[in-house]
Amino acid sequence: MQDVIKKIEDYSSRNGIMLPNPVTEYVAGIAEEEKLKDPELHDLVRLFSRICERNRGLEGEELLKAVEDEYLRILKVRELVKRKRAKFPPRLIEEIAEAIKRHGLSDDELDELVRGVRRAYERAMVEAGEAVGTVAAQSVGEPGTQMTMRTFHYAGVAELNVTLGLPRLIEIVDARKKISTPTMSIYFEGDRKYDEEFVRKKANKICKSTLNDVLKNFSIQYADMSVEAELDEEKIREKHLEYDDIIAKVEKTFKKVEIDNNILRFEPPKPTIRELRLLADKVRKLQISGVKNIGKVVIRKEDDEWVIHTEGSNLGDRFKEEGVDKVRTTTNDIHEIETVLGIEAARNAIIHEAKRTMEEQGLTVDIRHIMLVADMMTADGSVKSIGRHGISGEKASVLARASFEETGKHLLRASIRGEVDHLTGIIENIIIGQPIPLGTGSVSVIMKK
């Protein structure tokens, strides 16, 4: 029993699931009884986390009762569905179970309902041969005409600029390595998320500050060819920085510097006005704290918890930070997600980002279309762009590539490589004037030999 509980807790914490103790025990009980293997156990834990989510607000005995009831209902539906030899997605089974509770269905009615759902499900299935790719592409592309070009918009956080609208959508399908406005949302785990002091300290640590931010006075002395700066101790304290650190940084960067407590005097390497001015800029822009790739930082309170939003992104390093919730903390940089979390995460990130971009503009696109685009982009294990450097440039067919872009290059290369075009795609068959292998055209007659 203890082993199983340990396993459940391990899995939960790794996946950011929080099951209340009695529920964990209940799950362990089931697992013990049915001798579940690990993957099955994981599915079960996820199922229970969803059930708990739906019964939020309940506690103790009441919660356990509700969870147990719902689980039993789900089992019942699952059993029934199995008996009817139907295959429903787990989500649908849960929804039916909920419907039982909501409407107080009798067994006969449930039977009728499952039959009805099966009929509806079968009717709603995609048909074989359907040109799902083209439909998805059109569905994602067509709303593009209705999107705004306004690059910047204040999304959620008023203080940060985020690229939205058409430019952002193009950025996503292009799989750009450098996106124009990378941002991160850093969440914290446990009680840390309610601890403003802790979060603020973290924020200050990653926030980029320059010497200019902690100066009281700054002047360029043209007479004696020097730059004079006075540190403001109060500002330093406010930013949770250390005086010694700053001085160390300053001494490391500038050779000719005199330090007299808070007064810093810098001299240029060569005594010219130009050098002096350059020096002044350099002094002011000296970075005294912060993390690579992260600029501005904003702290916000979202439903009781404190969240850090950043300009710039550095997901890998942030995960190493203590207290950071590795499950919810995220970035909008898809390539970074790919390197840090892997290809499946990148696929989900593409779906999430594209959907968010569309929804923000008030456009609805069915998620299945976006999924298909994301799956196509990530199908071979790395994020590929949609266009000549990605998917379209790597097609097997010479004609398909030549008809998209860089016609000459592809034809010439095909000639020396001795490439063979098997004419299995759409564009190739249009080019040679044959029916396309899609929909009605995908049906053919096979002769008996």
Place this chain on the structure above:
Amino acid sequence: MRGILKKISQINFGLMSPEDIRKMSVAQIVTPDTYDEDGYPIENELMDPRLGVIGSSLRCRSCGAKGGECPGHFGSINLARPVIHVGFADTIHKILSSICRKCSRILLTETEIQDYRQRILEAMEREESLTPIIKEIYAEARRDRCPHCEEEQEEIKLDKPVSIVEGDYKLTPSEVRERLERITDNDSLLLGVNPEVARPEWMVLTVLPVPPVTVRPSITLETGERSEDDLTHKLVDILRINQRLKENMEAGAPQLIVEDLWELLQYHVTTYFDNEASGVPPARHRSGRPLKTLAQRLKGKEGRFRSNLSGKRVNFSARTVVSPDPNVSVNEVGVPELIAKEVTVPVYVTEWNIDRMKEHIENGPDVHPGANYVIRPDGRKIRAYNETKDVVLENLKPGYIVERHLKDGDIVLFNRQPSLHRMSMMAHEVRVLPYKTFRLNLCVCPPYNADFDGDEMNMHVFQTEESRAEAKTLMRVQDHILSPRFRDLSSGVYTTISQEHTSSQGKRLFSVRSRPPDPQEGRAPPPDREGREWTVKEIFSMVLPDDLNMVYLAEICRKCDECLEMDWENDAYVVIENGQLITGVIDEKAYGAFAGKILDQIVKEYGSDAAKEFLDSATKLAIAGIMHAGFTTSTNDEEIPEEAKERIEAHLRNAEARVDQLIEAYENGELEPLPGRSLEETLEMKIMQVLGEAKDKSGEIAESYFDMDENHAVIMALTGARGAMLNLTQITACVGQQSVHGGRITRGYDNRTLPHFKKGELGAKSRGFVHSSYKEDSILLEFMGGREGLVDTAIRTAQSGYMQRRLVNALQDLTVDENGRVVDNRGVIIQTRFGEDGVDPAKSDYGKIVDLDKLVQEIRLKSGK
């Protein structure tokens, strides 16, 4: 009759060897001229009759076929000196850098060769791209010393476009060719040249193929002058220089002169292949226009691939202006008689239709349901002239094909560009009508995105029974009422229609006593007790299916905190019970494009044909209602009393004062910056906020003076028929802040937007806040926001168009296989189940598989609880 269609199973690509070119050639081209004085082609020149002929009067001397039937034959030019093919210059450079300058072996050790060979063969086996491996080899084979003969290597550079320089010495194409010739077949595979179809030295040309005349036809101008094709011009240049080079070489001219001519020949051959190669000045026509040579013919949007191969011109199509016609059903299109007489439908003559076909032929080509051609079983096409039709009639028997005029009920494909989604091409039924425009129902405007300000649309007539059947089952308008994009409605009405129903609040009834409902409906009118007038709700209920039940909130719902449901005075709570509209207004939410609940319900429960019926009859009803009640809007609708104007004015003044306060606070350094923002940004944000609120408030004031029942403009805005409240408040109350780049206007003169402001002024007016309304004065800065919008739209269409092209190109090969998996044409599995649940979004219920609550209700209704 039509023979067995052969299918092309694959296309192999390869390089032509000089021998191949010579073997294929039917004529050696030597002289640079085209025609003699009499205009006849000369032997051994570019228009040699052996290369094929154009124009039906001549016969081809190689194959004997007449012009038009002979596809043409290639000739060849023997080049006096070899030249490099521009397209391969890069490859040649990479190969030369990777091989030994002395022994031409690849600069790799034996083990490396074995290794790479293995990898390449494996990749070829799997039909994968070799490019990454070859790239690796090019990078790897850079050694200072040849591992085979120990020769020191020198660096080889490519001087764009085609000069290859080793150290300081420029290699001549002959030397390049010699080195390439020495490469063994085994090495050549590693260098990216498949020895089965190509040899490296073939990338240096010694013989130039001359394309047949059919590829480069000359045109005769009206003046009788001949004008040659660009390719011919280029070939003349090549021949001329080639000739001179040969003569000079034979005469033993100095090396320098020979080399100059050689360079020139290289230039001409280069531009013959690609006139846009980098580093070469493009060859120009006498007029200064750059010549369109081989590469230009193929590439780009107007090139052969995208313009002629991926998109083809078709017969039996028509294009004209569209105009609206409510009497045409949604799935119909009004076709002008003129067009109907031109585009035809081929009909097989059978015993059963021979009489009808005879009638068509009897009518001839000029009287409407006539026929233009008759095709005999032997394939001969006979025009059905008025003079000849008697003969045709006599011979007509089953087996013939009659190309008869388009007539009512035929199915055609209708399209409006840009064809952004599949609803841009739908199948309609023909209604032949007088006049010269295509007529379409207003309800199909949204999917086509058509309006009637001069839009033109295309129509295609199906020519085979298969295509007609396919269109009927898959492409009809009613099958596309639900859009696959967001499982919602793509068509519907949203002009005019909605208002009529607001007046259906029971207060105003319109009389139809004298007119019985449409007999087509086939339903008895409600009993006319005591001579009572019918309410509009009763009339509308006539078009609803008998057992329709639904409840929803209409568009005019103001989203109050607490819903009064049925008791609310604006009647936004729609209840339909057993096909009777009990309460509620019928507006955009009922059957507008992208939002109509009733339409949605009908499509899902009663099928697309019922939905079509509903759309048609509801539209007709709406129009009839409007004709009875009258419905117009004028500027009077945007009039508000003096008192309101004063209140708005006071409000705006107040807001401007608040802005001034903010500016003062900023100038005194009292403004607190928002976290992460500079002081200036904070000020701008706060001012924008204040002004935005002021505009909204002034709009609200104006709104409160509008009469919701009598003001037609307001009715239209509220029901979602046309226009929005914002338009009305901008006309009456306040236009609001003009923005450029998401901020207030800052451009214009030095530190100020217009010369009558003070420099550096930050106030509301000086930064583009227009506090007057459109009806009052205009302020110059108004144009700035508008201009930005226009520029925006222009850029956006281009950008999103390209994005869509890329998306479609990347995804077009994906399809669902018989196991429900999404696969591409190579067989790679992209998804194991489409969309994770295998549900077609167009058939789903707002993205969900099924609406359980509705299903439960239905079950209970059926069981009688």
